[in-house]
Each structure stands twice: as structure tokens, then as C-alpha cells.
Amino acid sequence: MERTISFILNGQTATVKADDERMLLWVLRGDLGLTGTKFGCGEGMCGACTVLVETEAVRSCITPLSAVAGKRVLTIEGIGQTWLHAIQQRFLDHHAFQCGYCTPGMILSAYALLLKTPHPTREQIARHMEDNLCRCGAHVRILDAIQEAAGAAKAGA
């Protein structure tokens, strides 16, 4: 159903007039021009489109617009644009990416994990990240980066 929907996107109110059954990914990329959130499969199987809705990491390609009405949505564009967030900094330091296409989704998934579990074990990190796919094989570095970011957060860095 076409209606006007507002939500808090990266801290600011966003209002779109659209069919509320359309998926958030395409509204972000097409209607709002935020291309940091990537399309990988459109079926919620790869995690490239991961964003936060409130404090949950969701697959924006299977999240209808109606589900975010009035809620807070965080995308890669809302993180560390002035100073890098600790997770981004550690991804950069560890070269925890190759092609970089899955990276925004990886960072958002990690962000959600550290919100709920500030000091995860390596096993908890791996389990949480399991459904975010990386074809280049940066996995070991991604785990290193998240683990170190969690340590940095603990130390208040």
C-alpha cells in the first residue's frame, strides 16, 4: 500500500512516499540514494545488505518498509563519517576486506553484536557473523578486527 512513512535514518528524520511492502534495501539505495548498503542476493542469505533497525542487525533486502516506520535505522553512512568508529578503524588496520563489497554489512553486523555483547569471545563473534558471506576469504582478519575493536571498546579507546 502506498503511504508516507517516516523513520530515523542515521539520526535524521527520513520521509518517503512509497509502497510500504517494498524492501528497505531498495528504498535506501534508490529513493534515498544511500548506496553503502549493498545488494548481494535479495533473499537474506548473504548479509551484504545488513543494517541496524533499533539495535537489531537485519537484512534490509527482506525487511519491508512498513517494519521500520517510526524506528531508528543505521546504515554504514551513519557510522564514522567524521572519525572512524573503532570497528572501521580495526577493519582498516587489519585489512579485513579485499573487494570490500561485503564490508558495510560485516561492519553493521559487528556493530550490532558489540551493542549487545561488548566483550564477545572469538567463538561468539564467529557464530554471530556466520551468515555474512565473504567470497574473498577475509574471514580471519574480520574476526581479528572485531575482537580487537571489542577490546578497544573495553579499554575506552
Add this chain to the structure above:
Amino acid sequence: MAAGVSAAGGMKRRDFLGVAGAGLFVFFRADPAEAQEPARLPGRQSGPTDFNAYLRIGADGRVACLAGKVELGQGAMTELAVALAEELDVPMDTVDVVLGDTDLCPYDMGTFGSMCTPLLWPVVRKAGAEAKAVLVQMASERLNVPAGRLRVQSGTISELDRPSNAVTYGQLVEGKRIERHLANVPVKAAGFQVIGTSPRRKDGLDKVTGRAKYAGDILLPGLLHAAILRPPAHGATLKSADTAAAEKVDGVRVVRDGGMIAVLHERRDIAVAALARIQAEFEKPPAGPDDKTIFDHIQKTAPQPRVVGQSGDLAEGERLAASVIEETYLNSYVAHAPIETHTATAQIEDGKVTLWASTQAPFMVKNAVASALGLPADKVRVISRYVGGGFGGKTEADQGVEAARLAKIVGRPVQVVYSRQEEFFHDRFRPAAVMKIRAGVAGGKIVLWDGHVVGAGDREANPFYDIPHKRVASAGGWQGGNPPGMNPFNVGAWRAPSVNSNTFARESHIDLLAAKAGMDPLEFRLNNLTNARLRRVLETAARQFGWKAGRAPTGRGAGMACGMYSNACNATIAEVAVNRSTGGVEVKRVVMALDEGLVVNPDGMRQQAEGCVMMGLGYSLTEEVRFRNGEVLNPDFTGYPIPRFSWLPKIEVVLVDNPETPALGGGEPPIIAMGAALANAIFDAVGARLLQLPMTPERVKAALAKG
């Protein structure tokens, strides 16, 4: 204007092009004619010899490096910046790398075959060395100081005794073309400042902030997204299509052009939803092979084999052999499955096409688009700045031609983004292959090798072991030339083409022979190998792993394999645990020793090796295209599982020191031995010999039952 530079051809406003990304703006003259020189043969790797084609120095002293390679994630951007930073004596962070733009960058055949480091990198390095020598000469004249009394540091040339008498590169060149040339300027032989260090990746900030622009991130005013009608199976033909329901969707436009039916809309998801409303009828293709019958099929349909390696006399080898082992190895079709699907955005302005495309070969795509639209090549510009993974699967770019055709028809910019199903359907898979090997041993020595490869291609089919009597024949392969119908799909280059298949077969067979000879697999290999570089990686990997000599199966679950690719040497040792009841294989540890010649960027090399371990787990354990009568049955990440975090083994990469050998490509050699190392490790764990990739739980259980 400084002596030695000129603004040849005059500079008009439109000659300046801004290249934006991560806040970097490089301004220089675009000279497409120069990018094309010298006269080149189609399909051949030949670029310009004038160093100006590869580098520009701005008035601010920033250095732009220009190259026709593409950043697929393999680190080309960083690698090429290292070459210029080293030879020009400038800091890495003053080098901006512009890749994959056919109007700005010198011609390049494509980014594949691990050729960037061995072939292009030395050219760019030489360009930097020559440019620096010219700049020193110009500074000598300007400062009135003999060149021998000048020093260069961070892009500033100063008098040794009077540092205030100085001039910067930027002041000398002022953003112009350097007209002076010097012959035979040597590159640095030693005393490297940047080579051999592990600098921060040039693409890092763009990628961790989401600012990196891939082909699908180019949003142009008036852009329409196209969803294209596809057949349900290869070989199916369209009988009829009723597009009325699709056309009723507000804002939709349906285009029929030749055999293509496309639905266009300003929003991709609406175009895709409207496409689903088309009532299409397809004529089914005739019955064809499936993923089980394919191996018989390709053997029946393969072209005449070619002999690709021969020595001695097979009959004599048979006579000498104390025992002979014959075995047949198989591997299925494997998909590239990059996370970014094939994507392109096309714009046509004033008769010129600009195409942003996820491709490994922008110059090839430029020609394909020009030919499809009937345009001269200089009316097409292809830009491939960031690509979300390639692995050999993005050398062609049909989606680019589709986007350009549609943009021409609708008169607006058009974007094509393949769905995941289209990606799996239109991929040029790694071919299914059959490798038959008959080999004999006597007294711990291989005396006979009779090999027949069908489908894979001939690279590394000819074994590098010391074998007096051998013959290797190959029929068909990834590079084409297969009879119609041999493969029910397109096949092509998949990371280290041919070599994953041939290494799997050869190194599995070597372990069978070792067992027959009653020898430890490492000892047996060394006993039959004089190649010093291969011996060294084997010994290095064994030492790092803590290899204990024994006759497989020892129950420890350790397996080794070695191989070569484009002159790089690899020895891989894996440790696995096998669940006998489920057939599941857990890979606990992978040790890899690599001889990559001079290592330009150790961390970059390790990234490639780690990535190859993960991707290698996929083709070895799970990845297999399932199909029947031209239809792909598992076109998603559930049906086609690729490696995940829980699969991650402990990875140890040792780069052996060999600076005497020129730098070799690193993107492919580390993946080649994974299949055999894991097969041999499974055998060592449970005594079951796996002869087919991928080694799925079902196949492991079947091999266990066979005992």
C-alpha cells in the same frame, strides 16, 4: 613553464577530468589517443612505452598512477602505488591510483592470470625510475647544481650541501606532461623503502566507510533500472510473452529488442516485480546431461586430445614398473559466486557511451559495446573502478552490452544488476573435468605416467616430477574450443584455471603411489623431484607443520600437496578431522609455503593466501553446480554453500625468501593445492580415498563404505 614539460595539444576545460573517490581529486589531461598507443594487436598484452601514460605529477606534487588493471580486491591499487612510491621516492599517501578507465588509463588486456605483478608492475616501476631521472636532470638545470650533488626525498630535490636550494616535483612539472625521456634508466636494485613493506591498502578508507563506488552505485539523473527476461534453462527458446500485466505497473516501460525483453523502472525492485508479471512460454531444450551423467557426456563429446607432455617410452615404463595404479578423478562445475553480481550502468551523451561496469577487462568490454552499438571504439568509455570480486568470472560483461543497448533505446541512463539467480545461471563456470592417470613405481621412483585430461584444460597437467617415461594428453578446456554441446553452459577461467583440477588429480595420485611404495608422502615426493624451488616449499611447509613421517593412513588426518602456477611454487599441508557417521570434514589447520619470487607486499600476499585457503575449502568440500537439462537447480547460497566463518581453519602462511626471482602473481597460486591436500588428509584420517570434488559428506560416506 619548466624546460622539459609541455601542455601538448592545448588544454581546454573539458580536457580536465576529475576522478572522485575518498576525497581524492586528480586533475590531468585526458588523452585517449595516448592511452591507445602503441599500435597493438587485439588480445595481446602490450601497453605504451612512454612513462607519461602511467604517471602524472600534479602541481601540488601528488602523483597519479594510471593503469588499465582493475581493483577486484586483490590489491592492485596498492601494489602499483608501491612501484611508483619506491622509484619516485615519494610517500605512499601522495600516490593516487586510477584504474580501469579506458579513457584515462593505458591499454590493458585484462585483470586475470595473476599478471599484474609479473607483467605490469615492472613497467610501472620502470616508468617511475625514468621519470625520477628526468626530474633530477630538470632540477639540476633549474638549480644549477650537478645531478651528483642533488638528493631526492619525498618528492623534493635539494642540493646536498645547501638544502634550502630545492625544488619539488610539483614545481618542476606543474601538472603538465613530461616531454623529456631517458633511455635505459635502471630501477633500484636494493635499499628499498617501500617494496617488501606492508603499506596500508589504498582502497581501505573507501571500503570501510561505504564510500567505495561500485558499478551499481552510480546513480545518474533519470536512471532507469532494467530487469531482463531470462530463459528457465540453457537452450530454452522463447515462444511467446504477454507483457500486458507488467506494462500496467505505474512508471514501467517494456522494451523488446532483438531477442531481449526488458522491464524498466526508476526503482530496481519495482522493475523486478513487474518482470515477474510477464507471462512467458518457453520451448524446453532437448534432454541433456545432468550433474551425474556429465562426466560420461564430456568424455564422449570432447575434441581430439592433444599431447601436452611426453618423454621416454610408455611401454618401457610399464616394463620397469613394480606396481601400477590407475585411477579416475572428477570435478564438477564450480561457480565464481562473487558477492557483487554482474552490474553495469550506461549513459549516452553526445553520441558517447560511458559505461560503469563490474568487469575484469574494461578494454575488452569497450570493444564489445562499440561493436554491439555500431560505434567506433573511441565513442565508448568503460570505467571499472571498484569491482566486488571477480575470480575470473567477470572477464566478459554481457550486462554492460545489455545496459548500453537499453540506454540507447530509451534515451536515458540504464542500470542492469543481475539477480543472484541470473548470476548463477549466466556464470562461465569452471568446467567439469575427468582426469585419468595410470602411473607406475619401482624402488621408490616413479617410472611411468600416462595421463588423460578431459574438460579441465592442459595447464599443469604435465607433472613436474622426474619421470622417465610419460605421456600426457588433454582434450577440451576452460579456454574454449570445445565442441558445441560438450558443456551445457558457458565455461571459463575460474581462479587458477585448469590447475585446481590437474593438481587435485596429480597430487592425489602421488599419495597413492607413495602408499604403494611404502613411503611417507613427503619422502616420496622429495625422492622424485629435483626442482629446487618446489623441494624448498615442501620442506618449509613440512617444518612449519611439524610433519611426522609415516605411511598413510596414520589416523592423524594430515595431508600434503604441492604445485606450480605461473612459475610460483606452493606446498600446502592440511589437518582434518572426519566424522565417520556424518561424513563431515572439519579442516582444523592449513599450512602453506609459497615461493612467489620477490615479495612486493608481504601482507598483500598473505591476504591472497588466506583468501585462497577459504575459497579452496569451497571447491574442495561443498561447491558444485547441480543441473538437469540446461536448468541450474541450486542458484542460491543455500543450494550452493560457500565458505563461512565457522569453516575457518588455523591458517599459517610462510613466504620463502627468494628475491632473486622477479615478483610473481599472487592471486591464484595459493589456491591450487587445496583439493589434493584435503583429499590426502581425509585419507590419512580415515583411509578413505576421495576421487571426486567436492568431497561432500555423501561422497565421504560412500568412500568410507567402500573402505
